[in-house]
Amino acid sequence: MSVSSAPLADDRTIRRVILAASLGTLFEWYDFYLYGSLAVFFGRLFFPSNNETAQLLSSLATFGAGFAVRPLGALVFGHVGDRVGRKYTFLVTMSAMGLGTSFIGLLPTYEKWGIVATCALVLLRLLQGLALGGEYGGAATYLAEHVPDAKRGYFTSYLQSTATLGFLMSMGAIALTRVWAGEVAFRAWGWRIPFLLSFPILAISLYIRARMRESPIFEKLKRSDALSVHPLRETLTSWPNLKYMILALFGACAGQAVIGYTSQFYALTFLQATLKMDWKTSYSIVSMAVVITSPLFIFFGWLSDRIGRKAVMLSACALAAITYLPIYRGLKYFSSPFQFWPMVMICSIQIMYVCMAYGPMAAFLVEMFPTRIRCTSLALPYHIANGWIGGFLPLVATALSASAWARANFGADAIFVGLIYPICICVTTVVVGFFFIRETRTHALAGEAIS
Numbered sequence: 001m002s003v004s005s006a007p008l009a010d011d012r013t014i015r016r017v018i019l020a021a022s023l024g025t026l027f028e029w030y031d032f033y034l035y036g037s038l039a040v041f042f043g044r045l046f047f048p049s050n051n052e053t054a055q056l057l058s059s060l061a062t063f064g065a066g067f068a069v070r071p072l073g074a075l076v077f078g079h080v081g082d083r084v085g086r087k088y089t090f091l092v093t094m095s096a097m098g099l100g101t102s103f104i105g106l107l108p109t110y111e112k113w114g115i116v117a118t119c120a121l122v123l124l125r126l127l128q129g130l131a132l133g134g135e136y137g138g139a140a141t142y143l144a145e146h147v148p149d150a151k152r153g154y155f156t157s158y159l160q161s162t163a164t165l166g167f168l169m170s171m172g173a174i175a176l177t178r179v180w181a182g183e184v185a186f187r188a189w190g191w192r193i194p195f196l197l198s199f200p201i202l203a204i205s206l207y208i209r210a211r212m213r214e215s216p217i218f219e220k221l222k223r224s225d226a227l228s229v230h231p232l233r234e235t236l237t238s239w240p241n242l243k244y245m246i247l248a249l250f251g252a253c254a255g256q257a258v259i260g261y262t263s264q265f266y267a268l269t270f271l272q273a274t275l276k277m278d279w280k281t282s283y284s285i286v287s288m289a290v291v292i293t294s295p296l297f298i299f300f301g302w303l304s305d306r307i308g309r310k311a312v313m314l315s316a317c318a319l320a321a322i323t324y325l326p327i328y329r330g331l332k333y334f335s336s337p338f339q340f341w342p343m344v345m346i347c348s349i350q351i352m353y354v355c356m357a358y359g360p361m362a363a364f365l366v367e368m369f370p371t372r373i374r375c376t377s378l379a380l381p382y383h384i385a386n387g388w389i390g391g392f393l394p395l396v397a398t399a400l401s402a403s404a405w406a407r408a409n410f411g412a413d414a415i416f417v418g419l420i421y422p423i424c425i426c427v428t429t430v431v432v433g434f435f436f437i438r439e440t441r442t443h444a445l446a447g448e449a450i451s
Contacts, residue, residue, distance in 0.1 A: 020212045021143040024205045029166025031101035037170045045109045060395040066129035067391020073133020074379035081138045081375030082231035086215045089138035097131035098202030105195030137379030140362040145215040156362035157301020168290040228372040235376045249381035251437040255317035255429030256357040257390025258422035263350035275335045289347035296355035304360035308439045316356030321426040367440035
């Protein structure tokens with residue numbers, strides 16, 4: 001049974017929905033990315049101090065642990081979203097994320113608790129990952145099911161911008177705290193403040209989202225008694241649906257994931273750990289690049305309504321594959337002697353790719369799957385890509401570049417070897433997406449599956 005996807009809400013309601021979905025998701029990304037923004041710093045706090053490289057890799061592995069469980073969160077909360085409702089799901093996930101982040105700010109360090117502190121940190125990162133795995137599918141579906149078909153890319157791109165803006169917000173909170181407290185105090189206790197800020201942020205987010213109504217498409221489906229009885233089983237046992245999830249994973253989400261984490265987190269790790277740049281300078285470079293490029297999320301979402309989702313997203317993957325090596329060579333070149341604005345411009349090019357790949361993504365994913373199992377179906381490929389393929393990218397790329405094999409075979413160029421990983425994934429996405437995925441922008445959300 002299908003549900004009409006004609007104009008679903010008036011302009012005022014759409015603005016409120018965008019605000020509620022985007023602000024809530026922004027705060028969740030802030031929570032999740034705090035650890036990533038301090039990954040280099042956290043190695044000294046929660047891991048043994050006998051080897052600096054091992055500390056960094058352990059810290060990045062813990063960062064990745066939060067991503068590892070995101071597909072599980074997608075399954076659990078996607079099922080809830082398709083059975084109970086989109087709004088209820090993201091209220092639960094937001095609460096779990098906010099509490100997990102706040103408790104990291106209360107943890108004793110390795111010096112006080114030893115391995116227990118390390119284990120507690122990993123468990124809280126796992127809680128964050130579960131929450132984030134449920135957040136995106138619910139929020140993207142909730143927003144997309146309110147807006148008209150012809151402007152879906154434009155409206156949902158506001159939600160897409162929250163990931164990078166949450167990254168910027170986390171870096172800003174850390175930088176302001178470090179400047180205010182001083183470096184000695186920040187290392188001792190000041191690092192806890194950005195995490196503890198999650199308590200009031202959680203309260204604000206819950207207040208905003210609790211006032212919103214359920215998605216109109218979901219409500220119509222519910223009134224028609226057409227909800228899926230077993231969304232998870234229906235998602236995983238229907239071959240047509242499984243096929244579209246596999247195509248979404250390798251033909252769109254995988255490339256978007258590695259672009260996102262190469263252009264932001266790996267760039268920050270590269271500046272600090274490889275080029276030995278101080279935190280203020282590296283944060284300033286990446287933050288300025290984010291500020292310059294953030295409006296492009298909206299532009300590329302709008303553009304995808306006109307020329308299609310595929311053209312925009314696959315162009316980003318192709319450009320990334322071709323230019324990543326020159327980009328990172330450029331960062332090294334302009335670091336000695338240091339030249340601030342050329343490095344900002346180089347990082348801006350990378351983050352422009354993020355805007356291209358990520359801006360149309362929510363619209364693309366919701367258009368691929370039927371209403372009755374939409375939350376579960378779109379969340380799983382998205383979080384496998386961003387949780388596993390993208391989430392472990394900083395660890396894999398750093399380990400490749402630091403390996404004895406890279407040093408023996410590439411010498412001074414070993415620092416660029418980690419780029420092999422995102423380049424190969426981007427090429428795969430271009431091939432799969434171009435040859436096997438149809439354009440989705442003309443599909444109504446309430447249709448059954450893409451046929």
